[in-house]
Amino acid sequence: MSILKGVNLYLIGMMGAGKTTVGRELAKQLSYGFVDADNVIEQTTGRSINQLFALEGEAGFRQIESDVLAQICAFTKLVISTGGGVILQQKNWSYLRHGLIVWLDVPVELLYTRLAEDTTRPLLQDVDLKQKLLLLLEQRQALYNQADLRISVSEEETPTKVATRVLEAIPTVLK
Numbered sequence: 001m002s003i004l005k006g007v008n009l010y011l012i013g014m015m016g017a018g019k020t021t022v023g024r025e026l027a028k029q030l031s032y033g034f035v036d037a038d039n040v041i042e043q044t045t046g047r048s049i050n051q052l053f054a055l056e057g058e059a060g061f062r063q064i065e066s067d068v069l070a071q072i073c074a075f076t077k078l079v080i081s082t083g084g085g086v087i088l089q090q091k092n093w094s095y096l097r098h099g100l101i102v103w104l105d106v107p108v109e110l111l112y113t114r115l116a117e118d119t120t121r122p123l124l125q126d127v128d129l130k131q132k133l134l135l136l137l138e139q140r141q142a143l144y145n146q147a148d149l150r151i152s153v154s155e156e157e158t159p160t161k162v163a164t165r166v167l168e169a170i171p172t173v174l175k
């Protein structure tokens with residue numbers, strides 16, 4: 001029996017924090033299903049995140065993101081990796097609060113090295129990457145901080161290691 005007793009685990013945090021990568025690993029370790037919200041969005045719309053931003057704008061994407069989250073949260077025994085901007089809409093918190101919310105907190109320097117060559121994140125194209133990451137973090141940090149659990153990740157920690165640390169920290173917030 002999982003320590004979470006079927007309750008979903010939501011990963012939140014900045015682009016490049018490792019939500020998708022660590023989420024898959026966490027699901028394995030918990031014997032849970034794994035859902036990446038961005039992936040569900042791409043599957044159900046038949047379009048890439050880049051295409052959706054181009055066609056619908058960020059506002060259109062946020063609406064789809066919220067609709068998808070509303071559907072996912074009806075299920076149990078899932079690790080759900082969200083997109084980094086899911087915390088921006090107040091409504092989404094009512095979905096996230098169905099489960100345990102974990103913030104993967106990764107220094108901007110490390111996000112920068114991970115995302116320098118990335119072309120799949122529309123908000124980071126054709127901008128000064130480091131400045132943009134700093135700006136987004138400044139705008140979002142207080143929201144990420146509303147998670148139940150904050151896991152500060154350093155450079156040498158593998159996804160497996162991060163997943164293990166999340167699992168070890170869960171009992172401290174389940175009372």
Ligand SMILES: Nc1ncnc2c1ncn2[C@@H]1O[C@H](COP(=O)(O)OP(=O)(O)O)[C@@H](O)[C@H]1O
Nearest residue numbers: 014015016017018019020021022114157158159
């Ligand atoms: N703990 C880690 N150590 C090294 N590389 C990582 C780690 N976590 C994620 N990555 C890499 O960083 C990039 C972004 O990871 P991803 O899981 O897509 O982040 P997110 O879903 O939070 O945006 C990917 O190339 C991934 O392989």
Ligand SMILES: O=C(O)C1=C[C@@H](OP(=O)(O)O)[C@@H](O)[C@H](O)C1
Nearest residue numbers: 014015016038083084085121122
């Ligand atoms: O932070 C954001 O606003 C976004 C993060 C992305 O997901 P990841 O956090 O998995 O990169 C994706 O949802 C979209 O590009 C917008």
Ligand SMILES: [Mg+2]
Nearest residue numbers: 019020081082
């Ligand atoms: Mg992701």
